Amino acid sequence: MAVLSAKEPDEVEFLSLVEMRDDTIQAWLNDVSQTDKIPFIEAEMIANGALVAYTELLFKASLKQLTGLVRGRKAVKKYI
Numbered sequence: 001m002a003v004l005s006a007k008e009p010d011e012v013e014f015l016s017l018v019e020m021r022d023d024t025i026q027a028w029l030n031d032v033s034q035t036d037k038i039p040f041i042e043a044e045m046i047a048n049g050a051l052v053a054y055t056e057l058l059f060k061a062s063l064k065q066l067t068g069l070v071r072g073r074k075a076v077k078k079y080i
Contacts, residue, residue: 011058018051 025044029037 011062014055014058 029040032040
């Protein structure tokens with residue numbers, strides 16, 4: 001997935017892909033037997049953990065950018 005390997009991740013694209021993935025999974029779970037759901041759900045928990053970890057990285061990167069912008073704004077205000 002290109003969005004996961006981009007240097008500058010696109011949060012909007014990532015959210016769109018996550019929502020599309022969720023819709024696909026929900027539709028599949030409605031159509032599959034209970035016995036087929038168990039192994040899928042176990043594997044899905046691992047994949048979901050990786051997505052949560054990536055989301056946390058995006059959040060930290062966004063917070064770092066925001067902190068830099070706030071500091072920059074304060075520095076500019078000192079000279080105005």
